[in-house]
Amino acid sequence: MRYISTRGQAAELSFKEALLVGLASDGGLYVPAAWPKLSFDEIRSLRGKPYAEVAFSVMSPFVGEEIDDVDLRRMIEEAYATFHHPAVTPLVQMGPNDWLLELFHGPTLAFKDVAMQILARLMDHVLTERGERLTIVGATSGDTGGAALEAFKTCHGIDTFFMFPNGKVSDFQRRQMTTIGAENCHAIAIDGSFDDCQSMVKDMFGHQSFASTVRLSAVNSINWGRVMAQVVYYFTAATALGAPEQSVSFTVPTGNFGDIYAGFVAKQMGLPISRLVIATNENDILARTLTTGDHRLGSVKPTITPSMDIQISSNFERLLFEAAGRDPAAVRDLMAALKDSRRYSLPDKMLRFIRDSFDAGAVSEVETLEEVARIWKYAGYLADPHTAVAVKVACDHAVPDVPMVTLSTAHPAKFRDAVRNATGEEARPPAWGDVSSGRTETVEHLAGDRARVEEFILKHARLTRGSVKSLTSEGVTS
Numbered sequence: 001m002r003y004i005s006t007r008g009q010a011a012e013l014s015f016k017e018a019l020l021v022g023l024a025s026d027g028g029l030y031v032p033a034a035w036p037k038l039s040f041d042e043i044r045s046l047r048g049k050p051y052a053e054v055a056f057s058v059m060s061p062f063v064g065e066e067i068d069d070v071d072l073r074r075m076i077e078e079a080y081a082t083f084h085h086p087a088v089t090p091l092v093q094m095g096p097n098d099w100l101l102e103l104f105h106g107p108t109l110a111f112k113d114v115a116m117q118i119l120a121r122l123m124d125h126v127l128t129e130r131g132e133r134l135t136i137v138g139a140t141s142g143d144t145g146g147a148a149l150e151a152f153k154t155c156h157g158i159d160t161f162f163m164f165p166n167g168k169v170s171d172f173q174r175r176q177m178t179t180i181g182a183e184n185c186h187a188i189a190i191d192g193s194f195d196d197c198q199s200m201v202k203d204m205f206g207h208q209s210f211a212s213t214v215r216l217s218a219v220n221s222i223n224w225g226r227v228m229a230q231v232v233y234y235f236t237a238a239t240a241l242g243a244p245e246q247s248v249s250f251t252v253p254t255g256n257f258g259d260i261y262a263g264f265v266a267k268q269m270g271l272p273i274s275r276l277v278i279a280t281n282e283n284d285i286l287a288r289t290l291t292t293g294d295h296r297l298g299s300v301k302p303t304i305t306p307s308m309d310i311q312i313s314s315n316f317e318r319l320l321f322e323a324a325g326r327d328p329a330a331v332r333d334l335m336a337a338l339k340d341s342r343r344y345s346l347p348d349k350m351l352r353f354i355r356d357s358f359d360a361g362a363v364s365e366v367e368t369l370e371e372v373a374r375i376w377k378y379a380g381y382l383a384d385p386h387t388a389v390a391v392k393v394a395c396d397h398a399v400p401d402v403p404m405v406t407l408s409t410a411h412p413a414k415f416r417d418a419v420r421n422a423t424g425e426e427a428r429p430p431a432w433g434d435v436s437s438g439r440t441e442t443v444e445h446l447a448g449d450r451a452r453v454e455e456f457i458l459k460h461a462r463l464t465r466g467s468v469k470s471l472t473s474e475g476v477t478s
């Protein structure tokens with residue numbers, strides 16, 4: 001499989017190259033040059049299979065011949081053996097046709113583990129094979145950082161740095177990053193929003209002397225490997241509910257648009273998905289875009305669903321690429337408008353394309369708390385607030401005879417205060433995932449200034465440690 005950039009001005013890459021590079025050199029995101037398809041019979045044959053087997057069937061067309069099947073199967077088995085549920089991502093029935101897809105049974109209690117556990121193994125495998133090392137720099141609104149640091153802490157050829165918005169993640173999320181206790185893992189608190197952190201990551205890729213010195217890579221969902229791994233649970237859930245004979249809808253709490261875009265990929269591969277419903281909190285840019293066609297950045301509002309406190313949804317660019325008929329020039333124009341005037345207007349044709357597959361809804365703070373309380377009262381189920389946002393939106397979009405699956409993206413213990421406020425109940429983490437006390441926190445606190453962050457990374461990345469003092473725009477000075 002070859003990978004192309006959504007902006008059309010970067011080299012076409014192999015799977016392994018796309019995996020290690022993360023972001024394309026033209027600022028775009030890598031996508032497969034063509035969508036692999038699974039036939040009706042192939043999809044039906046996935047029903048009831050163990051998660052790891054489905055994962056192999058769904059991911060191997062994206063990997064192609066580049067990684068030996070035996071190695072790929074072994075890495076998949078190992079990745080999902082870290083989960084604490086035999087089904088890995090179990091479905092829980094909430095009503096006659098309503099289901100929750102629990103994605104939080106991995107080591108850090110959020111859906112990010114599903115992709116991060118396999119991604120770390122794949123990257124480590126490729127680097128070991130090549131005798132190379134690299135440095136990952138990422139941005140997190142709370143969950144990606146913990147999952148990445150946990151997954152990469154044993155990868156000896158990789159240093160991992162994660163920036164998070166200072167004071168804007170839950171205590172539990174912060175502690176997952178700051179108590180990791182591994183020499184190659186670093187948590188950085190930034191004065192700013194998640195969007196500020198994410199744009200620093202993207203700018204670092206544009207700062208070529210820095211990027212090449214540290215051999216920069218990314219494991220946010222801008223990395224194709226993340227999206228690929230998230231496609232799998234759409235297949236396990238839909239086939240369990242009757243696909244391919246039965247079509248299924250999904251509602252997804254959305255921030256960076258990675259998780260729901262993985263659903264779109266599953267649909268491109270042939271999975272009969274009726275509707276993909278975007279659920280947002282008050283940072284509702286995507287819901288507004290779907291309603292009006294006007295994509296307009298506002299300022300980020302802190303909410304009780306902090307992982308979704310995002311305005312610049314990276315993976316929306318991948319959807320725009322499809323909506324524009326895979327025309328990279330159209331994507332470049334929209335991205336330039338977003339950068340220059342903080343908005344763009346979607347041409348009718350693109351909006352129609354998006355509306356063909358997607359619906360959207362936004363939920364206020366008050367409604368989120370009420371929904372957590374309602375789910376507890378009527379179903380006896382403690383839902384995390386991100387999941388509750390999606391459950392509320394799902395109710396508005398459910399139709400008879402089509403199962404509606406809502407993605408439950410985090411364990412409620414990660415958002416204990418909000419859950420307590422809504423229900424009076426204490427959401428306790430399982431003992432194996434509890435970071436709420438004990439270990440000392442280590443964190444670097446930096447202003448939202450790319451140069452300072454780069455300096456910190458140069459000082460601590462093992463590729464450069466001790467040998468590089470600063471970088472010019474041309475190259476390294478020591």
Ligand SMILES: Cc1ncc(COP(=O)(O)O)c(C=O)c1O
Nearest residue numbers: 143254255256257258259307409
């Ligand atoms: C708990 C939780 N729910 C939902 C989301 C939104 O997912 P995405 O950014 O893939 O849209 C996130 C962050 O990514 C999250 O951590």
Ligand SMILES: N[C@@H](CCOP(=O)(O)O)C(=O)O
Nearest residue numbers: 140141142143144220221307
């Ligand atoms: N909500 C996310 C934001 C980053 O998303 P990603 O899927 O692109 O890594 C988080 O928890 O950090």
